[in-house]
Amino acid sequence: MPEHKRVVFITGHYLGSDRKAGFHWMADACHRRGDEVLFLTTSLSQLSRLKNHYLFRYPVLSERNRMIEKEKGLWSYVWFPPFHPVNFRSSFVNRILAPILRQYPRFSLGECERYVQGADVIVFESVPAITLFEKIKKLNPNAKFVYRVSDDLAFMKNHPIVVDAETNVAPQFDLVSVPYQSFLKKFPGSNAVHHLHGIRKELFDRCTESPYKDGGTNAVFVGLNFFDYEFLSIAASLRPNWNFHIIGIPKKLESKNIRWHGELPFDQTIPYIKFADVGLLNLVDIPGSEYFTDTLKTIQYSYCRLPILAPKMLRSDRNNLFLYEPNQPDSIEQALQKAEAADRSTFCDEKILSWDELVQKIV
Numbered sequence: 197m198p199e200h201k202r203v204v205f206i207t208g209h210y211l212g213s214d215r216k217a218g219f220h221w222m223a224d225a226c227h228r229r230g231d232e233v234l235f236l237t238t239s240l241s242q243l244s245r246l247k248n249h250y251l252f253r254y255p256v257l258s259e260r261n262r263m264i265e266k267e268k269g270l271w272s273y274v275w276f277p278p279f280h281p282v283n284f285r286s287s288f289v290n291r292i293l294a295p296i297l298r299q300y301p302r303f304s305l306g307e308c309e310r311y312v313q314g315a316d317v318i319v320f321e322s323v324p325a326i327t328l329f330e331k332i333k334k335l336n337p338n339a340k341f342v343y344r345v346s347d348d349l350a351f352m353k354n355h356p357i358v359v360d361a362e363t364n365v366a367p368q369f370d371l372v373s374v375p376y377q378s379f380l381k382k383f384p385g386s387n388a389v390h391h392l393h394g395i396r397k398e399l400f401d402r403c404t405e406s407p408y409k410d411g412g413t414n415a416v417f418v419g420l421n422f423f424d425y426e427f428l429s430i431a432a433s434l435r436p437n438w439n440f441h442i443i444g445i446p447k448k449l450e451s452k453n454i455r456w457h458g459e460l461p462f463d464q465t466i467p468y469i470k471f472a473d474v475g476l477l478n479l480v481d482i483p484g485s486e487y488f489t490d491t492l493k494t495i496q497y498s499y500c501r502l503p504i505l506a507p508k509m510l511r512s513d514r515n516n517l518f519l520y521e522p523n524q525p526d527s528i529e530q531a532l533q534k535a536e537a538a539d540r541s542t543f544c545d546e547k548i549l550s551w552d553e554l555v556q557k558i559v
Contacts, residue, residue: 200230201316203559206332208239208323210251211272215420216462218346218375218393218492219321225394225551226559227270234271234311238325241280263307271311277303281324281355294357300324301331315339317559320369322347324358329365342558343369345379351484373558378487391558393492394551395499399466406471413438413536415505416468417476418493420444420459422485424507427478428454430525431505435532440476441468470500474535477506481522485509501543503535516543 203226207219219235227233240249240256260276281297284290305312312318313335319342320326326349333341343366349359366372372388374380380388408414415431415438417423423445432440432451440454443465447456457468469475475497479488488494489512497504498516508519518534521527549557 200232201226201559202232202234202311202314203317203319204234204236204312204315205319205321206236206238206323206325206328207321208237208325209235209321210237210254210256210274211235211266211270212254213251214459214461215250218344219319221394221396221551222319222344222555222558223270225555227267229552229555230269231559232269232271234273234308234315236308236312237272237274238328239280239323240274241277243279243282247282261306263311273308273311275305275308281327281358283353283355285353290355294355297355297357298327301328305335309335312336317342319344319558322349322362324354326365327358327361329361329368333368340371340559341369343372344558345372345374345383348379348382348484348487351487371558376487376490378489389557391554392490392547392549393495394549394554395492395495397499397548397550399463400470400496400499403466403470405467407467408439408471410439413473414441414471415439415474415476416441416443416472417445417478418443418465418469418496419491422479422482422488424478424480424522425449426523427507427520427528428476430523430528431478431532434525434529438474441472443468469496469502472500472502475500475502475504477504477510479507479510481507481509495548498543499545499548501540501545503538503540503543505531505535516540 205219205223209217209219223233223235256274260274264272266272280300315336317340318332322345349362366383367385369387372383373391375393377390380390425448429449432453436453438453443457444459479485486509489510504517506517506519507522518531520531
């Protein structure tokens with residue numbers, strides 16, 4: 197049995213959000229194994245009110261700057277300072293405001309500081325809170341510091357001071373854990389290790405009821421960003437006998453064989469993935485998007501042994517990946533044919549870790 201620890205996850209997510217990200221599952225895995233966990237939500241401030249941040253649909257304002265024990269040993273803290281580093285989409289404005297935004301770490305963490313001081317492990321996500329590293333390190337110099345790099349900060353258009361902070365502090369972490377092989381180039385130090393995303397295997401394994409009642413071939417996409425609507429339009433017209441189920445992305449196309457489900461709680465997405473015939477990874481081809489080769493949805497599709505349709509920039513050694521040239525109907529047709537003919541029994545999932553196994557490696 198692992199020694200129980202006090203673990204802090206510093207993230208841009210909210211513990212009670214329906215959008216379950218890797219940090220939710222890592223926190224859950226730690227809590228289930230007996231660790232005491234603090235889920236510290238950052239990337240919110242008074243500036244977030246101007247953008248009507250999606251987290252405001254949850255009680256983040258009533259819970260702000262308060263230690264709240266959601267379950268025994270599982271704490272949530274929504275840090276809500278006056279401002280935080282945001283990209284103003286103007287290089288001039290970003291440059292002028294940079295000296296002010298650099299004061300972000302000076303704000304007190306309030307009630308959670310004492311908890312942070314007593315933590316054994318502190319895990320940072322790749323969000324603007326990376327600028328807090330030196331502040332947290334001073335509060336608790338003896339903790340193990342882990343940087344779990346969920347995204348490319350520059351690609352996600354973070355403020356330049358955030359990108360610079362990552363470059364400066366990454367070598368100081370005890371471990372830099374990256375879910376994408378390509379990220380190792382960004383972190384050439386000996387502290388960087390490739391760890392794929394985990395998966396709640398038991399939730400998929402015990403799911404027994406298919407949501408697909410009409411039969412036929414069902415293709416599914418689950419996600420929120422960088423969706424290629426043009427691919428969907430072409431594929432839906434090439435396969436009128438298929439049903440395309442889109443979860444998370446806003447509706448922009450009308451077609452009899454496209455089903456728009458909106459955002460769903462994670463447990464409701466599981467049967468759509470498990471009982472699908474094809475997984476869609478139809479992401480737009482823009483500079484930097486090639487790192488999406490091992491996204492969480494890719495891992496979930498692969499665990500369920502789905503053939504995956506993806507653009508050519510996402511080339512990898514997965515044998516369940518069928519690539520197409522974006523915006524080219526002939527190329528998409530070829531990929532569709534290969535996915536239809538694929539022998540799913542040949543797809544391998546032995547490299548896929550549970551979140552429990554991943555946490556054991558990281559924490």
